Amino acid sequence: MRPRLSTRHGTALLLALLLAAAPGATRTEAQGAGEEQVRKELDLLKEQLRRVEQQMKQQEELIRRLSGEKPGGPAPAPSAPPPSAAAPPPAPAVVDEEALKLKILEELQPQLAAANKTFPAQFNPAIGFIVDTVLSFTSRKDQGNFEFRSGELGISANVDPFVRAYAIINGTNAGGFDVEEAAIVTTSLPYNLTVKGGRFFADFGRLSKFHDHDLPFVNRPGVLDTYIGGESQSDGIEVNWLAPLDQYLTLTAGVYNKVGASNTRVDNTVPRGLEEFTYLARATTFFSLTDAQSIDLGVSNAYTPRVRVNDGGSRNLAGIDLTYRYTPLAAAAYRGLVWGNEFLLNSERQQTVPASDTGPALFRYRDAFGMYSYLEARLTRRYYPGVLFEWVEDLAHPGRVTNAYSPYFTVWASEFQRLRLQYTHLDAPRQRPEDQFFLQWTIIMGSHVHSFRDR
Amino acid sequence: MKRLFYVLVALVALLPANATGARKIRVVATIPDLADMARHVGGDLVQVTSLATGVEDIHAVQMKPSFAVLLNRADVVLLLGLEAEHAFLPALLEAARNPKILRDAPGYIDCSVYVTPIEAPTRIDRSLGDQHPMGNPHINLDPVLGKAMVRAIADGLSRNFPDDAATFHKNAAAYNATLDEAIARWRREAAPLKGKKLVSYHPDMVYFAERFGMEPFGTIEIRPGVDPTPGHIAELKQRMLKEHVEVVVRERHYPAGLAETIARETGAKLVELPAMTGGVPEAKDYISFIDYNVRTMVRAVTGG
Numbered sequence: 001m002r003p004r005l006s007t008r009h010g011t012a013l014l015l016a017l018l019l020a021a022a023p024g025a026t027r028t029e030a031q032g033a034g035e036e037q038v039r040k041e042l043d044l045l046k047e048q049l050r051r052v053e054q055q056m057k058q059q060e061e062l063i064r065r066l067s068g069e070k071p072g073g074p075a076p077a078p079s080a081p082p083p084s085a086a087a088p089p090p091a092p093a094v095v096d097e098e099a100l101k102l103k104i105l106e107e108l109q110p111q112l113a114a115a116n117k118t119f120p121a122q123f124n125p126a127i128g129f130i131v132d133t134v135l136s137f138t139s140r141k142d143q144g145n146f147e148f149r150s151g152e153l154g155i156s157a158n159v160d161p162f163v164r165a166y167a168i169i170n171g172t173n174a175g176g177f178d179v180e181e182a183a184i185v186t187t188s189l190p191y192n193l194t195v196k197g198g199r200f201f202a203d204f205g206r207l208s209k210f211h212d213h214d215l216p217f218v219n220r221p222g223v224l225d226t227y228i229g230g231e232s233q234s235d236g237i238e239v240n241w242l243a244p245l246d247q248y249l250t251l252t253a254g255v256y257n258k259v260g261a262s263n264t265r266v267d268n269t270v271p272r273g274l275e276e277f278t279y280l281a282r283a284t285t286f287f288s289l290t291d292a293q294s295i296d297l298g299v300s301n302a303y304t305p306r307v308r309v310n311d312g313g314s315r316n317l318a319g320i321d322l323t324y325r326y327t328p329l330a331a332a333a334y335r336g337l338v339w340g341n342e343f344l345l346n347s348e349r350q351q352t353v354p355a356s357d358t359g360p361a362l363f364r365y366r367d368a369f370g371m372y373s374y375l376e377a378r379l380t381r382r383y384y385p386g387v388l389f390e391w392v393e394d395l396a397h398p399g400r401v402t403n404a405y406s407p408y409f410t411v412w413a414s415e416f417q418r419l420r421l422q423y424t425h426l427d428a429p430r431q432r433p434e435d436q437f438f439l440q441w442t443i444i445m446g447s448h449v450h451s452f453r454d455r
Numbered sequence: 456m457k458r459l460f461y462v463l464v465a466l467v468a469l470l471p472a473n474a475t476g477a478r479k480i481r482v483v484a485t486i487p488d489l490a491d492m493a494r495h496v497g498g499d500l501v502q503v504t505s506l507a508t509g510v511e512d513i514h515a516v517q518m519k520p521s522f523a524v525l526l527n528r529a530d531v532v533l534l535l536g537l538e539a540e541h542a543f544l545p546a547l548l549e550a551a552r553n554p555k556i557l558r559d560a561p562g563y564i565d566c567s568v569y570v571t572p573i574e575a576p577t578r579i580d581r582s583l584g585d586q587h588p589m590g591n592p593h594i595n596l597d598p599v600l601g602k603a604m605v606r607a608i609a610d611g612l613s614r615n616f617p618d619d620a621a622t623f624h625k626n627a628a629a630y631n632a633t634l635d636e637a638i639a640r641w642r643r644e645a646a647p648l649k650g651k652k653l654v655s656y657h658p659d660m661v662y663f664a665e666r667f668g669m670e671p672f673g674t675i676e677i678r679p680g681v682d683p684t685p686g687h688i689a690e691l692k693q694r695m696l697k698e699h700v701e702v703v704v705r706e707r708h709y710p711a712g713l714a715e716t717i718a719r720e721t722g723a724k725l726v727e728l729p730a731m732t733g734g735v736p737e738a739k740d741y742i743s744f745i746d747y748n749v750r751t752m753v754r755a756v757t758g759g
Binding site: 107108110111187188189192193194242244245246247248284285286288291294296327329330331332333334380381382414415416445449451452455 | 508510511512514515516517518519520521523524527528545546547549550551552554557571572575577581584585589590680681682707708709710
């Protein structure tokens with residue numbers, strides 16, 4: 001803009017010189033042209049000079065206004081038209097503003113590009129895939145195996161303002177895919193209520209709700225495998241309530257076809273009477289001992305009034321889970337200790353003598369108790385050593401006890417890749433003690449949500 | 456009957472103590488920085504609680520069930536945003552079942568809305584570490600962005616409680632004026648930091664560095680959220696020696712040993728800094744937190 005101003009000033013200077021020269025010229029050419037004519041031309045030049053000066057003043061005022069200066073009172077409203085009829089040239093402030101916009105766009109462009117990459121799939125659910133593979137070796141048969149434990153596809157999304165949904169589809173060594181979970185969960189019910197329906201892991205105990213690859217050790221504890229039937233997979237409906245108290249307290253009530261993915265007592269596919277469903281109740285609470293120490297406590301009970309495979313006997317499974325955590329606040333990512341315990345009591349009314357002509361069927365209760373306890377330390381962000389102890393009574397012969405201890409060492413290469421080495425010494429009734437070795441390698445691709453239940 | 460009476464007494468004792476008291480706006484902030492700002496903006500109208508105490512790694516705050524109770528009763532939740540709280544807040548909000556503060560609800564106040572983040576990745580890929588797709592979330596270390604966070608809090612509270620909007624904005628303006636004065640002072644004090652290169656454990660320090668003219672040179676982590684390998688450390692030390700990096704920052708929630716070793720072997724100064732208000736006893740509020748960081752850094756650089 002500076003050259004343009006110089007041009008204007010130059011024009012004014014030229015006109016001034018012409019004015020200064022004009023009287024002399026009239027005197028030297030007095031004989032050829034009339035004095036009157038010269039005066040008219042002079043007046044015309046003066047008028048032109050006045051217009052140019054006025055135009056210059058207007059343009060300078062415009063420049064000041066656009067530059068944000070306020071000499072002598074407030075600037076006119078930005079919407080006021082420019083004084084000159086002709087379109088004014090872009091002022092410096094306007095050019096600066098454009099440059100600034102361009103600069104901001106340049107800064108934002110990478111972010112916009114990153115955001116736009118996923119735009120066509122914005123409404124697709126979040127997708128994650130987990131690969132869990134285990135190399136195992138057992139001393140009993142001196143045999144090993146590469147076990148493709150699971151390839152697990154997890155998808156989740158909000159459905160509408162009222163519910164969200166998720167599904168876990170699992171492919172295993174046995175072949176084929178299984179819908180491990182496919183559940184609908186409410187998100188906006190009043191009175192602190194949440195309802196879950198479909199197929200999901202029932203709210204029984206703690207580790208029965210963990211998928212295999214999420215367990216702190218390679219294998220699910222025997223008491224959960226035999227008493228619950230592995231993961232607490234259930235088809236049914238569950239209501240959970242957070243009590244409006246200062247103390248954390250949740251209560252769950254659920255009705256299911258059965259509880260336990262490999263619970264063979266009940267056929268999941270046939271209709272049943274109300275007495276053949278499994279009814280669950282659970283309460284959980286939490287105690288903060290210090291900023292760094294806490295205890296989670298849960299009590300669960302699953303009751304099936306009539307189990308067809310037991311010839312009509314009932315079944316009750318009760319459990320207590322207790323987890324102690326030490327997590328120093330300033331070093332939570334790389335220091336800590338977890339002591340997890342679950343105790344289960346299975347009571348089944350089983351037929352011992354079938355009905356006959358000589359008398360009615362005889363039933364008796366069989367109680368079996370089992371537990372596990374593990375202690376895991378967090379030494380760094382990568383290294384998690386631990387030991388698991390198990391003690392489990394046989395369900396059919398409660399006097400027969402299996403016990404096992406399993407030291408293990410977990411290495412987290414990153415949050416999404418884990419290696420685990422485990423040794424298990426297994427002592428089962430009527431069998432030689434067995435030594436087992438495992439090397440587990442697990443990875444997570446894509447979306448991975450930190451769930452409150454998996455804590 | 457007696458037993459029932461005792462149970463009832465116990466339940467009453469567990470009920471909120473101030474159930475009948477004056478009802479203040481319940482604000483739950485994820486970190487103490489936001490809690491302090493909210494106290495300034497809300498004044499007597501708010502009752503503020505912070506989930507983190509300030510000594511934690513914001514990416515590793517524990518999901519305590521007691522936090523779900525706090526969030527269940529909150530009128531609003533203040534979060535740093537840019538997915539800084541991804542490891543704990545989404546799951547806690549789900550457990551809290553409070554529709555008022557769910558994501559995108561009016562009570563969900565994202566304090567990064569007026570911030571233009573830096574280090575927004577152009578490619579989202581886990582091989583690049585634990586990325587934050589929207590950009591580096593450690594905005595609380597820059598006091599100028601702190602002003603934007605204050606503005607977001609005032610606007611968020613006003614959105615939820617329009618009757619008190621004038622008070623919130625007036626308080627926010629007053630607090631931001633105080634911050635402006637402090638910022639002018641920090642700029643003067645931080646003059647010796649200009650052009651100094653720094654290595655930090657995690658990319659927490661980029662906004663601080665940008666504000667005070669320092670140059671982030673690298674991180675001890677091989678990628679954000681991924682622990683270093685021996686090869687990475689060896690290469691980092693070589694580059695630091697070659698480029699004369701003078702400062703190694705250990706954010707106080709990361710292990711000390713490795714940062715100390717790197718500083719010693721490269722001749723750099725080790726500076727231990729909190730990443731949040733409350734991270735050290737001296738950083739009792741947001742202004743003293745920035746004060747502490749600026750002065751500690753200047754002292755290290757000038758050898759004072």
